[in-house]
Amino acid sequence: MEALDIISYFLLLGLLLAAVKVVTTSNVIHAAISLVFTLALTAGTFLLLSAEFVALVIVLVYIGAVIVLFLFGIMITRAPLGQNAELDNEKNKGLALGVSLSIFGIFSYVMLNTFDSQINTTSGTSTELLGEILLSRFVFPFEVVSFVLLAALIGGITLARQDNALMDENQI
Amino acid sequence: MSVQPFLIAAAGLFSIGIYGILVRRNVVMVLLSIELILNAVNINFVVFDAMLRDAMLQGQIFTIFIITIAAAEVGIGLAIVLMLFRNRKTANINEFDLMKW
Incomplete structure (x- = not known):
């Protein structure tokens, strides 16, 4: 332990x-x-x-x-x-340090006062169980996420490609 | 093991990411800081999953979804950065001030 x-x-x-x-x-x-x-x-x-x-x-x-x-x-x-x-943006450094330190202070104060339990080390998890849950209970979010990934793929290609190919089609 | 060191480390990782977003000038470096923030959220999800150990393993499932969305976000983000660089010949955030008056 x-x-x-x-x-x-x-x-x-x-x-x-x-x-x-x-x-x-x-x-x-x-x-x-x-x-x-x-x-x-x-x-x-x-x-x-x-x-x-x-x-x-x-x-x-x-x-x-x-x-x-x-x-x-x-x-x-x-x-x-x-x-x-x-x-680095030198004139932002003081402000950024202040913001991040105050966020850290608030988060750690809340976390320390809310959660003080122990991690459950007696029972583990298995990949087999995870796969079964992912494809039974969570199959709809799984499909939605794969659709989002496809949309991001197509969007990335559309954004990043040169427009020469489109111009060629117009000339034909 | 107590959950507290993990939660404090995740909060620290989150605030380091916020610092990076505010202080960096290069767009790619800002995207790296966003990855740090997403990583802090992932750590929190897995720690709470290990604390609760519910039968549905929801913490780990949501972590996998977050990783997928983060991959999509990086792809789109870098495509946008590429477009900006092609049009403006720079990747510095200070010089993208078209919407400012």
Whole structure:
């Protein structure tokens, strides 16, 4: 029980440090790589909470696909690679720090005063059960989400493609 | 294990994401900060699922839905950034002030 506590403290501390690195580093590629570390430590936390399927989905979808998309976006917008002092809006820093610290204070006050129960470590969950629930009780939201994903796919292609092909059709 | 360290870490992750959104100048960096916020919500869902352990595993199911929506959001967001960059030759948020007077 105590070993689990120590492991969870290390995971959460590393998570927060990597997240701070994401928003403070002055190198765009380092920010994306730090996000990989944040997500990997999140997956570790999910494994600790016996949510192994969600941890694998995080690794596959986020670390596998979304980060590649981000690196693609960084390179295609020709963000200056390497150190870049212009990345932060200096005059917003004090305000941003105040807002985020007050949000953190309010959230942690509410959370600490509302929830003090223990995590149920006696019963685990299984991927088999998750799949059965996802395709029986939650099958309608599942289909709606897949439709949203299809719409996003088509919308992304429509937004990002050059209009040359349309012009060619008009000329014919 | 108590739930409190996880909840505090999720609140910290959320506020770090808010800080990133407010302070960053590059649009792609703002999208990275939005991912941090979504990740904080995911952690909260899974922790409450582990705390309650209801028969429907609703926390984990909703986490999977959030991950799907986040993937769609990143795709659309980067397509919009690409369009903006093509038209305005920059990815800095300060210079997108067309709706400001």
